Structure formats: structure tokens, C-alpha cells
Amino acid sequence: MVDFTMPALGADMEHGTLVQWLVAPGSRVKPGDVVAVVETQKGAIDVEIFLDGVIDDLVPVGTQLPVGGVLARVDGVGGVRGVDGAADAPHKTTVAPSPATSPATSPATSPATSASVASTSESVSRARVTPAARRRAAELNIDPLGVQGTGVDGGVTVGDVEAAAAGRTASAATVAPVSHRFDPVQMRAAIAAAMSRSKREIPHYYLMQAVDFGACETWLAQYNAGQPPAQRLLPAVLLLKATALGLQAVPQLNGFYQDGAARLVQQIHVGWAVSLRGGGLVAPALHDANRKSLPELMAVMRDLVQRARAGGLRSSELADPTVTVTSLGERGADSVQGVVVPPQLALVGFGRVAPRPWVVDQQVVVRPVLQVSLAADHRASDGHVGGLLLAAIADALQQPDQL
Structure with missing residues (x-):
């Protein structure tokens, strides 16, 4: 048996x-x-889940657990991997072992007592469920531990499971669906906690570089002219891909600061900051952004933004961004100085594209200019490396047809 634990989202x-x-x-x-x-x-x-096997020992609905707390156990396990690609299951950050005690107890019960009682009770209950009843329960999506048994010594039989399923069907219409909407007050509290931690623990350094966005604007106009509206690309997807390719060229900023050291990873999972209606912010990951084509990235981005605002994100999209990108868009400020999202090593920011004086062939001309910024963890890198990343992003944006 292997523990299936509460992921860090x-x-x-x-x-x-x-x-x-x-x-x-x-x-x-x-x-x-x-x-x-x-x-x-x-x-x-x-x-x-990123385990392969039979799931059992599910904790009750309503249980509150810390990150790493055991949600269930899986027998016959395979396919576990970490964010650095140690095995074959995609997009899973290995979670630290669960703590010795669990907070999922009532106020009047100590964690140790509750865990012991629950373990003993579940062991007895499992022994009272016949294998055939357990298989039938799985087919009917019934928890056999909650079924009243009529067999020997109170054992749960197939007939007991089917009777429980019939009763559940009659009352299913009264079950309220789970709301995926977020609470703006709680969201703001979560942002406050994460950003306070970041500024308290991470020695930031900041860099900024101006980039001529003219090549991108020209290429986008030509590309989109032959595409239906649903297939057209937005400037944001060029920024995202350029960042991913920049990190591919300068991998020292792609990873996490953990246990007193930088841990670099091969996968480039770009967290795209999405502003939520009603306030708040979430940065789900676009996995392997450096390997996707622009149309593929555009489709993923549209889907991700839509689900983020509707409250339909998956755990894998929140658990493992290796870097965060924030873009202020057309109506934003000229530039942004971001805050590193721990335990990531860097945040890349894009301001709005605006007409600026620019020197071309010793002549001052007006060009669409974009301010690209970097906030990075000084414990993991220095300004030289940060400058290389900004230069790599700028170079990528001068060749949009190569993105």
C-alpha cells in the first residue's frame, strides 16, 4: 500500500x-x-491521482488535512513521479511524507486517539466486507464501509450493497453539487500569506529590459489574417513561449528553492497569472510550454483561463509551475516588478506594448516597445544569470516565426 496524500496546490x-x-x-x-x-x-x-492500483481507506468527506496528510491508500502501486521527471506519470510533484498526526479530528478528540480509533475501526470494517460485495460496491460507486451488513457477524454482502445503492438512488436528487467558486476574502488572505512569506524570506533582485515588439506585431497580423477568429493568436501566447524558450536556454532559473538550495528541473511548466473576476489571482501551469507550438499553447491558455475563472482547475495545474509569468496586457501599466512565488526561483513580468522612441540604424524612430522585467531569488542566482534570461527572451521575440 502507498499513501495518496493531500497535494500542495x-x-x-x-x-x-x-x-x-x-x-x-x-x-x-x-x-x-x-x-x-x-x-x-x-x-x-x-x-x-498519479498512482496506479486499487484505491481504498478513503478518509470521510468533510475531513480537513494538511498538505501531505493521507487521503487514501492505493494497493498495487506504480507510476509515481516527481516534478523533475523521475518516472513516467505526468505533472506530479512528490509530496513530503504525511505528518505523524492528522488535524482531521473533532475539537474534543486528540489527533493520536482519533487516528488510532479510525485505523482500528477501518480494519475491522474491511474484514466484514466480502470480496464479492467490495467488487459490487466499486461497480455501484458505493462505500461498503458505510453499508449495514446482514451477513455472518454483521458482514456486508452483495445484497446489502445493492440495497444501499437502491436507497442512494432514491435520494440522489437531494445531494447538492460541489461549488467550485472561490471566496474572494479567503483568496485575498491566501495571496497575502504567500506574498508576505515571499518578501520576508526571499532576497529579491530586479532587472528590466526594453524590447522592440514590432516583429511580433507584424508576424501576428500576417498569421491571424488567414485564420478564423477562434484560431487566432493573442500577443500573450508569444510572451509565454518566448519565456519558456528563454528558460530552456538559461535553465538556472527554472526550478525551486528547497532545503536551503536551488533544485533545478528539466520540465518547463509556466504558471500564467490569471486575474479573477471579483478580485484575486491564480497562476495555473501550462505544462511543457517550451515543447508546444503556438496554436497548441493558445488552445491550452484559452482553456486554462476559462476554467480558472469558472473554478474548474485541476490539482496538477496548481501544484507544479516552475516559474510564473504575469502580463498586464494592453490596459496595464508600462512595466511590472513582481514578487517571486515561493518556492519558485523567478517571476517574469510584461508591461503593455506602447509606442516609444527607438534607435534604428543611428536614427530615432517610433517603435512598439515592451518592458520585460525579472524578479529573482538572489539565493539561487545573480544578476548576470538574470540578464542572460532577459536577453534570451528578447532574442526569441525578434524571431516570432521561430516560436
């Missing part, structure tokens, strides 16, 4: 509450399956 998350199981005990799961819904300060998040 961002630097600001300390705990989450299980609000819905989407699988039954005894169900077969595989990497990428959405198995549960967890509520955090960012709203209700669909949680994926």
Missing part, C-alpha cells in the same frame, strides 16, 4: 478539506484520473 496552501470523492473504495485508478474534490482558499479543486 500552491505556496499559500497549508491544508485542504475533502468535499467529494469521485471514486469508491476498491476502485481501480490510474495516473491522471480525477478522484476527489478538495476545497482550498482558491475554491474547490479537482484532485488527480
